[in-house]
Amino acid sequence: MKDLALYFMDVAKGMDIEYADIRVAHYREQSIYLQDLSPKSIVDEESVGFGIRVLYEGAWGFASSTELSKEEIDRVLKRAYEIARASSIARGNFRVRLAEEPVHIAKFETPVEKDPFEVPLHDKIDLLYRVNDAMLKVKGVVKTHSSMELRKRHQFFASTEGSLIETVIYTTNAGYTAFASGNNDSQQRSFQDYPLNKGYEHIESLGLLENAERIANEAVMKLYADEPDEGIMDLVLDPSHLSLTIHESVGHPTELDRVLGYEANFAGRSFATPEKLGKFRYGSELVNFIADNTLSSGLATTGFDDEGVECQKWHIIKDGILVDYSSTREVAPLIGQKRSRGSARADSFSSFPINRIPNLSLMPSKDPMTPQELIAGVDKGIYIEGRGSFSIDQMRLNFQFGGDLFYEIKNGKKVRMLKNVIYQSTTPEFWNSLDGLSDERFWEPRGFLTCGKGEPIQSAQMTNGAPYARFRNIKVGRGRR
Amino acid sequence: MKWDFRKISDEVLKRSKGDHTVVKIMRLSDSNTRFAESRITQNMAKDELKLVVEVHKGKKVGQYSTTLNENVDFDSIAQRALEVAENSVEDPEYMPPVEKQDIEEHNLYFKETVEYSPVKKAEVLRDIFSDAEKSKVKVAGLFTTGYWEYYIANSLGLEAYHKRSFADLSITTMGEDSTGYATATDEDISKINAETVYREALDKCLKGKNPKDIEPGVYRVILEPEAFLGILRFLFFDLNARFADAGISYFSGKLGEKVFSDKVTMLRDPKDQRSPSLPFDTGSGFKLKKVYWIRNGVLENLEYDRYWAKKKGTEPTGRPYPVVFEDSDKSIQDLIKEVDRGILITRFWYIRHVDRKSLTLTGMTRDGTFYIENGEIKYPVKNMRFNESLATVLKGILDVGRGKKVPGYMGLSLYVPSVLVDGFNFASKSEAK
Structure with a gap:
């Protein structure tokens, strides 16, 4: 990915444009979703690609692709340039002028104690399974949902101004909902998502299983609660x-x-x-x-x-x-x-x-x-x-x-x-x-x-x-x- | 990029060590021109190709998804999907892949739509911006053209494919103290007249000058198609049979009952040219049939997934949308003539459930709200917040007007009419222009 970002910088600098940048990225995501005790969606996903932004005559053009090659960089850069030229037809008297920013050659990475993708997938599914199981044991709970999302974004940013920035960002999140029915009513209560840019240690610190019974009980209690005075x-x-x-x-x-x-x-x-x-x-x-x-x-x-x-x-x-x-x-x-x-x-x-x-x-x-x-x-x-x-x-x-x-x-x-x-x-x-x-x-x-x-x-x-x-x-x- | 979807699928299927394997391939190629303050602000083109491999191992199912490029490694993809399945847990609601289906393909791909260039869009918009300046109005919006393809195949011999172009245009016009809004959508760009859409939005904005305060309360309303779809789409979630059977939906225990006004007939049909759905379910590939969800106010069908359909002894339906809501030949003016005292609403904004069981929603009016008296629009009014049950709205439909295609999700339009509703509750006022 870095090679492509550097290649882009070389090619774009020689063009008749005001500015251009590229983001070449690799995304990894695991998403787990259970309804009751049924694993409805267990997905491991990876995607790669790049997007190029070109500023020409004060107007933007942008194009992207999932094909990683120098030839594709050439093609997409040309396309973004042509789109920017089209934009310039309808920009009136306005011209985009970018605020100045120092050139950065840098790397930033989310500090992670436990790589979420190194934790066995089975353990993650099992945790949500036990959460739903605990909620379903509460009388009055008729349906449960639980989910977990684990993300990693690895990206190279490069611009014609000379910046080259590598970032590695992790995000983790989990939550669940109990649906209760009774007393001629239905109500829901959630252990709401509390996402952070952290590793799997964040998921372990949430107390997912420890709170499941309480959340389910509160869903049932809501059935019997009064409405407020207005x-x-x-x-x-x-x-x-x-x-x-x-x-x-x-x-x-x-x-x-x-x-x-x-x-x-x-x-x-x-x-x-x-x-x-x-x-x-x-x-x-x-x-x-x-x-x-x-x-x-x-x-x-x-x-x-x-x-x-x-x-x-x-x-x-x-x-x-x-x-x-x-x-x-x-x-x-x-x-x-x-x-x-x-x-x-x-x-x-x-x-x-x-x-x-x-x-x-x-x-x-x-x-x-x-x-x-x-x-x-x-x-x-x-x-x-x-x-x-x-x-x-x-x-x-x-x-x-x-x-x-x-x-x-x-x-x-x-x-x-x-x-x-x-x-x-x-x-x-x-x-x-x-x-x-x-x-x-x-x-x-x-x-x-x-x-x-x-x-x-x-x-x-x-x-x-x-x-x-x-x-x-x-x-x-x-x-x- | 040239890709043969069947060849990709065959490469995965022959490598998979699962008991069953499902391959899905999605391509989205679009061009989006955004504009605001009467100039193009963002202008983008995208071409994405995604492969999803679903492996079944016993009653365990796992999916691996990746973007496709020339470095694709089918061995690795098949292995990764297998690993996800093996690390999953047994699904008590497991369903094997569907058998081969007899699915008809419909041509909804228009080359002219896909080839409509950013330059053409810019030229059309430049003329609109120039005209708007004369009226001292600013213009914002989105002009999208493109196409998508969806392919699904499995190890039991199923194969289905759909390709569709789309063109969507939405325009907001902004004056000193008023705004207007209009949309158009079609698979075929030649059916979209950008000038007409702009004129409609401009007309709303100019007629909306100097809006007056009116007191919140219950009013008879006319909801134009964009406004009606804004709230109607919340019904799609609640047509789910499992939610209904669990007692947590408005429709619990109501299948077969008269639930709404006689004027309410809503269906999904792959062959209805007003808003054709895909001919197959994208999740597993089974053939989609015409389904009346509500006919003449009677709840005829709920949405059944494959597992729940089997358990309940019925057929799976697929998702409720895109829908066709049956209309009439009446124009908006015809509906206005039917109102002694009421409000015409162009568009709603930020609509959310307040209470699912009663289908109570909240949201704001936006971009053209007018007071009607004795069959005529009298004056524009300031925006208001509503708190109202969608069920009350659908029970209170007195008349329906002419329908139109309204932009929906991912290039799927929905066909919705204007509706005249007996009582609609506004809860508070807003100074938002």
Whole structure:
């Protein structure tokens, strides 16, 4: 693969173009999926290929192939060049100008204690089998799903500017769901995915089997839980739930390409426009969001992004004020920024890198604070764990979330389980209502493997860490109609 | 790249040491032109060839999948698939591969679609961008052309193949305080008129200027095809027979019952030119037949996989989509005339289940929402969030309009009409433009 990347650099440098880069990649993935005790899908997958991006007359062309040869590099480079020429017909007065980035000759590798592909496949399947078996033994559970995904990406990036970057990234993830039926209802409860860029040691640390019976019991308990009172009340949200709220209402609206209209046809735009930078009160003074693509084991911790920009750490919301965005080399200069924030990522060698959410996390309280203390400060409210329904408008303002497990809070205590809870708010209103955070002991690096964006849609991964947090006076309703 | 799928399959089958072996080959070759802010922003071409080998060893099954290139090592591929199977566990729901099937091939490949070049797309878009500037509107969208091939064969003699071209165009127009949206899709590029799609999106945007606030609540609505498909696709998941039999689906215990309005007839048919499905199941290769999921409001069939069909003494159905939803000759204007007070919805966004058992969904309106009074569009309205059960919508369909092909998944379009729905619940307002 390195030979092909070097060959590309030689050939592309001699062309009448402004810039070009290549990603030559080898992907390995094992995915295991069980329904009840039936192994429905056991797949070991490998793919290789490359994608070439060419900038000509301020317009992009991109082409890819799964055939690894110098002749194919020649053919695909020519095709990307021809496509860039076609793009230049319809670019109007706009010309892409890339933010400057130092040349990097580098290698980055995810630190791994236990190579996930060295662990016998049978052991992994057996673990999920025992998880499902344990859940099915709980009375009232009628169906179970469990899954495990293990990924390795080995990639060479090379550009006409002279960068040559090798990255080896491992990602591991597992989770499961119990479906219960009874009491004229059906409910589900999940041990939700907690992916990280780590080796198989991460899977072993999750406590998959140890939690199976509890998760199954909670699915059954939900059948008999009451629905909530509707009205305005306080919320205490756990990190596994809050990660999704963060992702949708802070991560996406602060992608600079979206802000500038690049995703208007599908993923939408953003209310967080550039004139608000440094002024707009996004949240209360307790709200600090730090993007950190150097975060240990973070899902977007890749050393360099897919256009060769080194991973960075920066504030996006500081003391409640919008101060920055995630960005790429193309969009950063459009708001006067000299350097990209290194957020261009593609889900495959055959996809064009786009502006993705970084590892973006809500910072914990600097003062000692436990989740119990946050709950103790609530007279009437709801405690929510895990992810459920989620929806937000195309400008990232009006949103509605559900959850996976709910408890009513009365006079500072969790008093009973609830079900079918939803809450609605708008992004600034919600984050300005935050009045309490737990400290770093309770901060968790939750994350996502399937963030969808772009056309054709691409899937990306990122960590959105959070502590427990308390929000005042939120509109709560019942989800079922 | 020139590849003979049968030859590849034979090379794998003769090397496999499994009790049974299934070979699947997929090719996707497409060209995607993305545009935003009235200029091309990304312009991409892809050519991918993927081989999946599924080996059965006793009741253990494993799959090995890889991209294909000239360095392909069939010995290694056959061995890797065998190792996955041997390391798996016995499947209590094991099904052997299907026997040879009598599958008809339908020609859905149009050379003109595949040869429609990035230059042609750029020229068409340049003219649209130029026109939009005169209306002070920005244009965004996606123009895709390409084709895919799918081949499946197994050690019991099954062989099936399908090849299909596709052309999809979606356009969003953006003004100061309004947006518009329109789509077109077909296997044959000559049936897509980009200018017409743009004019439709532009018209929505221009008519949407100065939207007014209206109070959330229950309204009679007209859902245009893109909006209707947005929510209808959630039905496909819940037609699963195993979920229904486990008591965790809306359809539990309802097979054969009248569940929706008489106006609801939804089928999947490989031969229906409005939205033809593949002629075979991509998972195992069995022949797909015409299936009415819902006819005149009656739930006629659920989706059965091979194991569950055998257990329940019925035939496997394959997936529910792509569907054809029976339509009428009525135009949108005809439907609008039937409404005293209601809302016309162009498109929904970010639709998710809120509660699966009741089929309750949430989502937002987008790109053209209009208030109707006394059979006429009166004024545009600001976007709103809905919380509504899809079952309530399908029970409340008073009338259906003319259908159209709407882009679906992986080059599969779906044929869906506009629908007039009696009551639809909006939960809150949004300032999103």
